[in-house]
Each structure stands twice: as C-alpha cells, then as structure tokens.
Amino acid sequence: MTTSLRPSTRTSKIAATTLISALLIAYGFNQLLIPLKMISGGVSGITMIIGYATGLNIGWLYFILNVPVLIWGWRELGLRFVGWSLVAVIATTIFMQLIPTEALVQDLTLGAVFGGVVVGFGSGLALRAGSSSGGFDIIAAILSRKRDMSIGMVIFALNGSVIAALGFLTDDWDVALFSLLSIFTTGKIIDLIHINHVKMTAFIVTSRTEAMREALIPLYRGVTVIRTRGGYTNTENDMLMTVTTRYELNELRKIIAATDPKAFVNIVETVGVLGDFRKPVL
Numbered sequence: 001m002t003t004s005l006r007p008s009t010r011t012s013k014i015a016a017t018t019l020i021s022a023l024l025i026a027y028g029f030n031q032l033l034i035p036l037k038m039i040s041g042g043v044s045g046i047t048m049i050i051g052y053a054t055g056l057n058i059g060w061l062y063f064i065l066n067v068p069v070l071i072w073g074w075r076e077l078g079l080r081f082v083g084w085s086l087v088a089v090i091a092t093t094i095f096m097q098l099i100p101t102e103a104l105v106q107d108l109t110l111g112a113v114f115g116g117v118v119v120g121f122g123s124g125l126a127l128r129a130g131s132s133s134g135g136f137d138i139i140a141a142i143l144s145r146k147r148d149m150s151i152g153m154v155i156f157a158l159n160g161s162v163i164a165a166l167g168f169l170t171d172d173w174d175v176a177l178f179s180l181l182s183i184f185t186t187g188k189i190i191d192l193i194h195i196n197h198v199k200m201t202a203f204i205v206t207s208r209t210e211a212m213r214e215a216l217i218p219l220y221r222g223v224t225v226i227r228t229r230g231g232y233t234n235t236e237n238d239m240l241m242t243v244t245t246r247y248e249l250n251e252l253r254k255i256i257a258a259t260d261p262k263a264f265v266n267i268v269e270t271v272g273v274l275g276d277f278r279k280p281v282l
Helices: 007-036 042-054 058-077 079-098 108-129 136-146 151-170 173-194 209-219 246-259
Strands: 199-206 223-229 236-245 264-270
Touching (some): 079 108, 209 236, 209 246
Antiparallel strands (some): 199 264
16 A cells, blocks of 8 residues: 655655755855866756856856746646756755855866766756756656656766867867766766666556546556456456656655555566557557
8 A cells, every 4th residue: 555745744855855956956066067167068057158158147047047948847747846846946046156166176077076976966866856956957857758768868968069069169178078077977876866767667456447547647658457356355446557767656656645545556666668668558
C-alpha cells in the first residue's frame, strides 16, 4: 500500500530542497565560475557572456532570460513543476546578490571541476525534488519527456553551442574548454543524483480503475489494465501497469495516493523497454 507525506510536510520538503539547490548553484557561480570568467552553459552561460561583455548584473540577467523559458515550461510541463522552478530561479538570483563574487580557487582546472560538481549537485537536487534551476534544465526536461534520453547529456549537448559561442566571441579557447569541462561535470553529477533515465514499472491494484487510468494518462506513458483476482479474498480487481522514469516516479506516487490511497502498488526497476515508451497506449 502506498504511503505519502502530508501535503504541508511534502511542500516544506520541496521548498527546503529548492532553496538549498539555489544556494549551491549561486555559490558555484559566484565563487568558482564567474571570478575565473568561465561559464556554466545554457541560459546561465548566456547571461554570463552578456555580463562579462556589458558589466551588467549577471544575477538579474539570469532571472530575465529565464522568464521566456519558464513560460514555455509552464505550457509543456505544467504549473507545479514550473512554479517550483520559478521559486528556484528567484532564490538563485537573490543568493547571487548576497554571495560575494570572489575566487575560491585560482586554478582553472579546480574551478571547472568543483564548479561543475557544486552546480550539478544543486541542479540535481532541484530536479529530484520536482523542480529545476530553470534555463536548459527545463528545455532538457521537455526533451527528455518526449525522447528517451539522459537529461544530463541533453543539457551537455545544448550547452555545447554556448561554449562554441564563447570561444569564437572571446577567442579564449582555454577558458571555453575549461567551461566545457565544468559543464560535462555538471551533467554527470545531475545524472548521478537525478537518474531520470532509469525506468521503473509500477503495478497498481485498485478498485478505482477508471479514475486511476485517467489520472495516469497525463504522464504520457502507456497504461495497461489487467483483470486480477485476490488469492486470499477471491475478490476481482483491476491492476494497472505502467512504465515510467525515476524523474516521474514522485509524481506517479502522488497521483496514486490522491486517486486511491488504499491501492496496492508494487514498483520495480526495469532493465529495458522494447516498443514505443514515449507515447500512451491507445
């Protein structure tokens, strides 16, 4: 039987995780990347390039450039995900105003690696909690839902174009390539924490079949209804089987708990999936 945190407790947990992730990202930016004139890629990387060229406040640029991405994410991923992402973006912007922009290390290798670790850890925490740090995280989340791929590597691929832009605009390929190392590290840390590309199969035995089926459809995964009979009670019920990702597992649990708190659920890790995983079974 599924168990879930009370809504207030769950909200507090997500809020705390989102704020911690924003603090880590802001710290990685202001203490490890920006002082060495490196970039993190994506929207934040674009804001850093603009900030270096114009002297404008990178934190506020980060917020402004995230607005259109958040609007797109709201349309594709829903208000809940983007709402927490907005909180993360605002918190990151505020923390960037509070944390001094001072170099923690002078070596580019150390700055790139540990900057990538800190920013990746913050971004991975946000994604695991059900939000994001905005920017290319949202774009990657949209693409990951529509395509079966690793979100960290999607971010890495998207950020490659930003690195190329930095190299050509500044003609400083040392900084550009060290920034690429930072972005690669960020992507690997995100995948280590977020593990969204790991597939999970949920077997849900419920007496509220139709309500559960309709609730699961918005996840854009196939749902199969199987008629079952209890071995002890001899009572007939329906079992819904669906394959999802670790990224969507928290959302799946919440849907099940809200639709039928008495449902019996067995969740197992799936080795592989054959067939069309991305579209609902009609």
